[in-house]
Amino acid sequence: MWVCDNDNSMHPLLSEWLNVLVRWAHVVAAIMWIGDSFLFMWLDAHLSKQLTKARDGDIVGELWMTHSGGFYEVVKRKTLAQHELPPTLYWFKWESYSTWITGFLLIAIVYWAGGRAMMLDATSPLTQGQAVLFSLGLLIAAVVVYDLLCRTPVYVDNRVFGVVGLALVTATAAALLQVFTPRAVFLQVGAMLGTVMASNVFFRIIPNQKRMLASTQAGEPVDATHGLKAKNRSTHNHYATLPVLFLMLSNHFPSLYGHEHAWAVLALVCVFGVGMKYLMNFRRRTPPVIVLGTLASFSAAAAMTVPATPDVGAPVAYAEARRIIEARCLPCHAAKPTLPGIIAPPKGVVFDSAADIVAAKDRIYLQSVNTKAMPLGNITAMTDEERATLGRWIAQGAPTE
Ligand code: HEC
Numbered sequence: 001m002w003v004c005d006n007d008n009s010m011h012p013l014l015s016e017w018l019n020v021l022v023r024w025a026h027v028v029a030a031i032m033w034i035g036d037s038f039l040f041m042w043l044d045a046h047l048s049k050q051l052t053k054a055r056d057g058d059i060v061g062e063l064w065m066t067h068s069g070g071f072y073e074v075v076k077r078k079t080l081a082q083h084e085l086p087p088t089l090y091w092f093k094w095e096s097y098s099t100w101i102t103g104f105l106l107i108a109i110v111y112w113a114g115g116r117a118m119m120l121d122a123t124s125p126l127t128q129g130q131a132v133l134f135s136l137g138l139l140i141a142a143v144v145v146y147d148l149l150c151r152t153p154v155y156v157d158n159r160v161f162g163v164v165g166l167a168l169v170t171a172t173a174a175a176l177l178q179v180f181t182p183r184a185v186f187l188q189v190g191a192m193l194g195t196v197m198a199s200n201v202f203f204r205i206i207p208n209q210k211r212m213l214a215s216t217q218a219g220e221p222v223d224a225t226h227g228l229k230a231k232n233r234s235t236h237n238h239y240a241t242l243p244v245l246f247l248m249l250s251n252h253f254p255s256l257y258g259h260e261h262a263w264a265v266l267a268l269v270c271v272f273g274v275g276m277k278y279l280m281n282f283r284r285r286t287p288p289v290i291v292l293g294t295l296a297s298f299s300a301a302a303a304m305t306v307p308a309t310p311d312v313g314a315p316v317a318y319a320e321a322r323r324i325i326e327a328r329c330l331p332c333h334a335a336k337p338t339l340p341g342i343i344a345p346p347k348g349v350v351f352d353s354a355a356d357i358v359a360a361k362d363r364i365y366l367q368s369v370n371t372k373a374m375p376l377g378n379i380t381a382m383t384d385e386e387r388a389t390l391g392r393w394i395a396q397g398a399p400t401e
Pocket residue numbers: 002003117251252325328329330331332333339346347349360363364367368374375376379380382
């Protein structure tokens with residue numbers, strides 16, 4: 001987005017506009033999709049079998065709601081008889097498709113066309129083109145692997161499926177950390193899960209509902225296993241929502257993706273997300289083991305990210321700290337950046353003067369000592385010794401004389 005290291009990259013201003021417009025659309029679409037998912041899960045969990053009046057058909061339950069100045073009467077039927085078919089039946093699918101389409105555009109704009117440093121460390125042997133192909137291939141592979149997993153006995157029990165799924169996600173993250181920058185890994189894993197979710201809607205949930213509807217229209221007996229299968233996939237999607245949202249947002253938090261064992265942080269926060277969703281759905285009916293597991297996974301993730309006490313060590317002169325920042329950060333973080341393709345200092349963060357540096361010392365520590373989030377993709381080849389020296393200078397109170 002900010003960085004283009006070859007002449008083929010998009011103009012930075014054009015890329016910023018595209019970024020903000022597509023991101024906006026993506027967030028709106030995702031709110032609609034997730035909102036539907038939460039609402040329908042909630043409806044299912046609150047249906048009452050005690051009907052307020054006699055109703056015909058294959059009734060599962062009913063519930064009453066009030067919202068925006070009116071009262072809504074909801075009745076769930078597992079199947080419809082031919083004569084019960086309404087003139088208009090509303091489907092919920094474009095929320096999902098548009099979330100995926102805008103998400104795909106966003107990963108393309110921010111990561112694939114955003115310059116090599118967004119995905120690859122400067123020392124990586126891969127070219128940017130190879131990284132893009134690999135990233136794209138992984139999105140497809142995720143759908144294939146998930147679908148195969150759904151054909152194994154693991155599929156029968158959602159708890160077992162969850163454990164195996166988590167192990168696969170964690171292993172994928174650990175493997176990808178060898179290839180991509182940690183920030184890109186979190187986003188990639190989120191995009192893979194999001195692609196699986198959208199593929200569930202496109203390939204399973206909607207087609208199965210269409211099959212049921214076709215049988216109803218033809219006056220044939222409806223095979224209820226279609227509905228069950230759709231419900232199962234929809235449950236997988238539902239529990240993936242909080243982990244996926246976390247992975248998408250994690251990109252702003254280097255303490256999480258920049259951790260030495262980032263795959264473990266990822267796994268713990270995913271467990272926390274699934275646990276929270278369970279708690280939101282079942283509240284007081286949640287088994288204590290799930291409550292404890294949810295709290296424990298969050299505490300463990302939080303504890304992992306507490307930085308080690310900074311090493312004060314031998315005194316570091318300001319001139320030394322300044323030299324490091326000038327060489328490694330200023331090409332981007334200056335009022336007039338010198339790295340080709342950077343038209344303005346990223347996020348307005350500049351280190352031109354001693355006062356700028358001192359004011360930002362905690363952020364500098366977080367981004368380039370506690371984690372290696374900066375320099376982006378280590379494009380300016382900052383060494384570990386330099387990180388340690390800069391860390392010592394900050395731990396000494398960042399003296400400027
Ligand atoms: C290749 C250009 C580049 C270099 C070199 C670079 N940065 Fe950055 N920096 C970025 C970009 C891009 C962002 C915005 C990241 C984002 O979108 O979240 C950023 C953001 C930051 C932020 C703000 C993070 C936040 O959201 O609070 C800090 C602090 C920072 N960099 C520190 C550093 C330090 C310290 C160095 C040198 C050790 C450095 N950067 C080197 C490109 C660079």
